[in-house]
Structures are given as C-alpha cells and as structure tokens.
Amino acid sequence: MFVKSLLVCFLAATGIAAISPSSLNSDLTILIHNDLQEERSPRARSGILLLDPMPLEKAIQSCQGIGEKLWSIETGVSNIRNDLRYLVYQNRRKRSQRYWIAPIHGDPSAVDADGTVKKVSPHSDLPVLCTQSAPYSTPDYQDTNSTWQITVNSNNDFITGIRDRSSFRFLGIRYASPTKRWEYSQLYKGDNTKASALEYGSTCIQGSTGSEDCFFLNVWTPTLPQSKRLSKAKLKPVMLWIHGGAFTSGAGSDTLFDGSNLASRGDVVVVTINYRLGTLGFLALDDGETNGNYGLADQITALEWVRRNIKDFGGDPDRITIFGQSAGAGSVRALLASPQAKGKFAGAIMQSNLGGIGYGTTYSKYYTVAQEVDVLGKNILKLTNCSDADSPIECMRTLPATTISELGTQARYVIVDGKYIEGPELDLTNPEATANVPLMIGTTRDDGAAMIGYPTSDENIQQFLNQSGLPSSGLNSLFPIPSTSNKTLDIFNTTARIATDGIFRCIDQATGCSGFNNRVFPEVFYYEFNRTYQMQDWSPNSPTCDAPISSEYPYGDPNQEYFKCHSGELYYVFGNLLRKGRPLRDKYDLVFEQYVVDLWTSFARTGRPTPDWGFLEARGYTNTIRQVELSGNWAPFKHGKYQMHRLQSFSKMADLDERAQCNLLQLPLTYFD
Numbered sequence: 001m002f003v004k005s006l007l008v009c010f011l012a013a014t015g016i017a018a019i020s021p022s023s024l025n026s027d028l029t030i031l032i033h034n035d036l037q038e039e040r041s042p043r044a045r046s047g048i049l050l051l052d053p054m055p056l057e058k059a060i061q062s063c064q065g066i067g068e069k070l071w072s073i074e075t076g077v078s079n080i081r082n083d084l085r086y087l088v089y090q091n092r093r094k095r096s097q098r099y100w101i102a103p104i105h106g107d108p109s110a111v112d113a114d115g116t117v118k119k120v121s122p123h124s125d126l127p128v129l130c131t132q133s134a135p136y137s138t139p140d141y142q143d144t145n146s147t148w149q150i151t152v153n154s155n156n157d158f159i160t161g162i163r164d165r166s167s168f169r170f171l172g173i174r175y176a177s178p179t180k181r182w183e184y185s186q187l188y189k190g191d192n193t194k195a196s197a198l199e200y201g202s203t204c205i206q207g208s209t210g211s212e213d214c215f216f217l218n219v220w221t222p223t224l225p226q227s228k229r230l231s232k233a234k235l236k237p238v239m240l241w242i243h244g245g246a247f248t249s250g251a252g253s254d255t256l257f258d259g260s261n262l263a264s265r266g267d268v269v270v271v272t273i274n275y276r277l278g279t280l281g282f283l284a285l286d287d288g289e290t291n292g293n294y295g296l297a298d299q300i301t302a303l304e305w306v307r308r309n310i311k312d313f314g315g316d317p318d319r320i321t322i323f324g325q326s327a328g329a330g331s332v333r334a335l336l337a338s339p340q341a342k343g344k345f346a347g348a349i350m351q352s353n354l355g356g357i358g359y360g361t362t363y364s365k366y367y368t369v370a371q372e373v374d375v376l377g378k379n380i381l382k383l384t385n386c387s388d389a390d391s392p393i394e395c396m397r398t399l400p401a402t403t404i405s406e407l408g409t410q411a412r413y414v415i416v417d418g419k420y421i422e423g424p425e426l427d428l429t430n431p432e433a434t435a436n437v438p439l440m441i442g443t444t445r446d447d448g449a450a451m452i453g454y455p456t457s458d459e460n461i462q463q464f465l466n467q468s469g470l471p472s473s474g475l476n477s478l479f480p481i482p483s484t485s486n487k488t489l490d491i492f493n494t495t496a497r498i499a500t501d502g503i504f505r506c507i508d509q510a511t512g513c514s515g516f517n518n519r520v521f522p523e524v525f526y527y528e529f530n531r532t533y534q535m536q537d538w539s540p541n542s543p544t545c546d547a548p549i550s551s552e553y554p555y556g557d558p559n560q561e562y563f564k565c566h567s568g569e570l571y572y573v574f575g576n577l578l579r580k581g582r583p584l585r586d587k588y589d590l591v592f593e594q595y596v597v598d599l600w601t602s603f604a605r606t607g608r609p610t611p612d613w614g615f616l617e618a619r620g621y622t623n624t625i626r627q628v629e630l631s632g633n634w635a636p637f638k639h640g641k642y643q644m645h646r647l648q649s650f651s652k653m654a655d656l657d658e659r660a661q662c663n664l665l666q667l668p669l670t671y672f673d
Helices: 003-012 056-065 081-089 260-268 278-282 292-313 327-336 356-364 371-383 392-397 402-404 461-467 487-517 570-574 590-605 611-617 624-630 658-663
Strands: 028-031 048-054 097-103 106-112 116-121 126-133 147-156 156-165 167-173 194-196 217-223 236-242 269-272 313-327 349-350 439-444 525-527 644-649 653-656
Touching: 028 081, 028 278, 048 056, 048 611, 056 644, 081 611, 097 292, 147 292, 147 439, 167 236, 194 624, 217 260, 236 292, 236 590, 260 590, 269 292, 269 570, 278 292, 278 392, 278 402, 292 313, 292 327, 313 327, 313 590, 327 349, 327 356, 349 590, 356 487, 439 487, 461 487, 487 525, 570 590, 590 611, 590 624, 590 644, 611 624
Parallel strands: 097 126, 156 194, 236 269, 236 313, 313 349, 349 439, 439 525, 525 644
Antiparallel strands: 028 048, 048 126, 097 106, 106 116, 147 156, 156 167, 167 217, 217 269, 644 653
16 A cells, blocks of 8 residues: 555645646556547447556556556457557557556466566566546536546646546646736746646637637647656657637637547647637737737747647647648648747648638738728727727727627738738748748638628629629639529539639649748648538538438438538548537548548658558558558659649549639739749
C-alpha cells in the first residue's frame, strides 16, 4: 500500500482532487483502435492505458490509483497487438519489450508486442498495461465523475479535465485574461490555483447569446506527460482548429468539432478555440485607437498560449498545424500573412477559403480602416446613437454587448491595421512576407451552392445571377445552362457552378499555384471533396445538398448526383459522423471518413497527407491501406503539373478543374503573380 499512500499524501498536500501524471510519476497514454464507430465498434472495449516502467506491486497500485486494474490476457491479445506494435513503430519500445499484465494463475506475467506471455520477476521494471474502462462521451453527455478526472499542472495552474474512452479531455481552458471591450487580448497566466476544465467555457457574444469573456480553448490528447522535460520524440503534433461562421458566429465548443476521434485515431493533440466575433471582434474606427482585428488577435493569443503550454498536454509546440473552414480558412489565410503569427506554426490547412468575386472578396482582400469606416463603421455609430459623442468608442462601451451584437450591421472584416495585418492581401510573391509552411487547400465540389438562394419560377438566369451578386454576361459559352424539365434547377445548377468557381475554386487554385511557384509554400497539396455529408442543422436550399433518398438508400445515395456543398466535409474531417448521430448512408461512408481523418492527421504529423505505410500497418488501419493502394499517393503541386486529390469513394489524382472558366472570370492560376 506504499504507493497508494504516497498518492493520498500528494493529493492532500496539494489540494488537488484528481490523479495527475506527476502523482503517478508516470506518463499516461490511451491506446485504442479507434475505427470511428464509437460504442458500436467490435473493438470498443479493447482500449488500454500505458504507464511507465515500474515493479509489479507499484504497477498494480498505480492502475488502482486511476480507477483501473492490470489488463488481463483473457481479454484477448489480438485486441492490443496493434497498439503495442505502434509503440515499436514509433521507436518508443523494442519489439521484445515486455509489459506488465494481470498475473496468470498467481504468477507475475508480462506480454510482448507479438502477444507472447511469460512469467517474470515481480521486481522487474516494466511498462504497465492498465485497463481502460472510462465511458465514451457523446455530444450531450460526458461523465465528469471524480473516477475519470485527471489534473495537469500547466500555465501555473492545476487544470482538471477527464479521461473518456478515446482521449483526455480538457474543456474551457482560459487562454486570455478578461479585457476591456475593443482592447487586444493579453495572454492569461495562472496563479497556482485549481481550474476546472470539465465543461466548455462561454461562447463569444453572437446575437443574443454568449459572453464578452469568452477567451477559452479546448484540448483533446491521447497522452499526458508526467514531466515538463518530456523528450521531443514523445511529443505529439498539434492541430489547432479555427471555426468558421462568417466572422459573426460559431464557437470552438461546437460538438461537431469535438476533437476526441481526430486525436485518438490520428495520434495528435487537437485544440479548438473561441475568438471575438462581429462588431465586438472586428470594429475599426478612424480615431487612431480602434484599429480592428480583435478577433484575429485573439487567435494569435490562443496560438501563443498553445506554444507555451501544450507540452504539458503532450503536444509539440514546434509542430502546430493551424486549420479552419470558411471564415476559419480565411483566418488561416490571415495568420499566414500576419507578422505577429509568423514562426508560431508549422503547417496550414485552408478548407473552403473564400475570395475571388462578390461576397467572397472580403475574406481574402483586406479593408483599410478608412474603408471599413465608410462601409460599416459610420452605420454602426449611427445605429448606436454614438456618431456625435465626444468619444464614439466610449459611447459604445457603455452599451450592453447584446445591443451591439444584435445590430443589423456587423463588422466582420480583417483590416490592414499595421500590426496584425500589414498589406491588402496575402503576399504570394514574396517568401519573406508570408509564413513558409506546407499548405493543404481545397474545396467541396459545389461549395458555392450554399452561397446563393434558389430561383423563383419567373426568374431568368441573368436576373438570378444579379440577385446573387455574380457576373451575368458573357458566360454562357463556358457556363451553359442545362436543359431539363426543371427550369429553376437548371438555373440554380449554372449559378452554383459560377459561384463555386468565382468565390472558392479559382481563388484557392491560384493561391496554391502562386504560393508554390514563388516558393512561398515549400509544398502544396490541393483537394476537392466529391463526397460530402451535409450538416444536419445547416443545409441551404435543402434538399439540394443531400444525397437523393430511395427505398434502397433511405438515408440518401451518395453515389448519385447531388450538390457537394459548403461545410459538407466537416463530419468527415473530425471523424464525428456516428458521434453526431448521423446514419451511415452506404458501405463507403465509414471507410471514407477513416481515410479523410488519416489524411488530415498525416499532414499534421509529417507535412504530407498520404499516411506512412508503416503507420497504417502498425495501427491496423486496413481500410485506409486499401484506399491508398487504390488511389495512390496524394501528389503535391509540381512545376507545370498542378493536380488535386479528388476525394470520393475511390479517390484519385486529377487535373485542376475549370481552368478555362477561371480564366473567363479573370481568376487564372496566375492571378496573384
């Protein structure tokens, strides 16, 4: 009972309610074959907890200290063989390494990576395999019982989260101190207190909900180190997610972005963040003080928090990949351009970045302060009755936050403020001006179909294009209108194609090409989703973005034609189809989801999206092995050969789409040169 007594003494002395890696004097790693099937997986009960080498008695007591027991061979060695072989693949253990398991017939027993069990001396220092019985969490419930709580000493605080079946979860960690409205966020530093990370923090004000004190981030990790001096070899790559929502809505606490599956299957640390939105996050005035980009600055503050503290959660601060979708992709683009963010991340993924024409331009071309004042600022001051105040900004600071966030006009533009953003757009001609990191970028096939309405029966194509803010003349030769019995669908079809090319595809293809040709990005990997699964609570122009339903496919047949719309990749990227309660539509949905998660996390681990063959074999990811065999490696851009990876049931490399159409829209591959 000596070790258990030590644990009790440690907890009593520090006032910490939960076990910690330090109290156990061991790293803690969750090893589980995560096939993204959640509790319905045939291997759902096969997870184990790995502890550092120690004698048998201490191993037994340490497992008990975290509410577990030594793993039993009766569970079946086939269930953990891949987990142990993955440790060999990582060079963390030799193949012959033995691990403590539950005694067999009373004899001290250990197993190696091949599943061979032998009797060993109880005094041997061996790594420990504990059971992993923590329950699965769901979007609506997580078990925060003290049995599953775990505490990490980080940022000068004792932060308590939980362990669930797949990962360690720390929700609602403060990264910035509360600040005065329209002042830039400052990095939060703890004061040696206990901090709960059992629930998400407040979302940022949007409409009538949220709080101005919303500077919180969330961490999901497969491993927790017991020492701040953890070797670089043990640290995991980090994926920092920036949510979309037009810079006016969204939150890092959206359960769609739960990072548990991404972290567990991909062996990465996942972070999601909040940042200030709308007028409270992006207001700029011509007073020499209110320069905008408060929300962008929040993202950089959160990034800095991660760089300083993520080692305490097993993450490598030198291998941070920032990724985001829609306005989140626009944020990634701005961070690539920001001198304040340069050198703070190692890779970038832009999913459905907007630009080009119409509505999309404001996500890739940045207003000056004067332009924002003319376009939005004057109207916001008028709506708040602060135009003639001695200090308009102080006048607006006296108003309730919801009064500002519920105005019909919202500031939402990245601004050339001279500090966070210095130029009118991402400079893709000068490697010195832009972060030099590998880039993954792409769209869904019909991204723009969600950015337009639906034509009425009495509208023609020119009227509908004008209504949609798109060019309406000289396009018929390359954007012909289909001729079917459904005339409104024909008009929608052509308009969606123009919107997709003009707002998404052309600008993103040009971004990749100029960035690669001008040696801004060392490698560029381009994609297009030709299989999507539209979000349940956001499906514009429904049911056009949904796979057609039939008696054979009651949830939709994704092998038939449908519009592959904006945000239709998000379930797949986070591996959360089943977690979010979405039914598998056909036999490929799960396989495709596994493949996408493996691509995205491979990019974070290695800078290349095609997973390492040894990684896939060691982890037993046979579905992705088969997908790679069929589709080949995802090739980066090469001079004179610009190809994308078309992501579908059987993915393949293909030439970039719509180049003639992009030329017609005056958005050629050389647009930024």
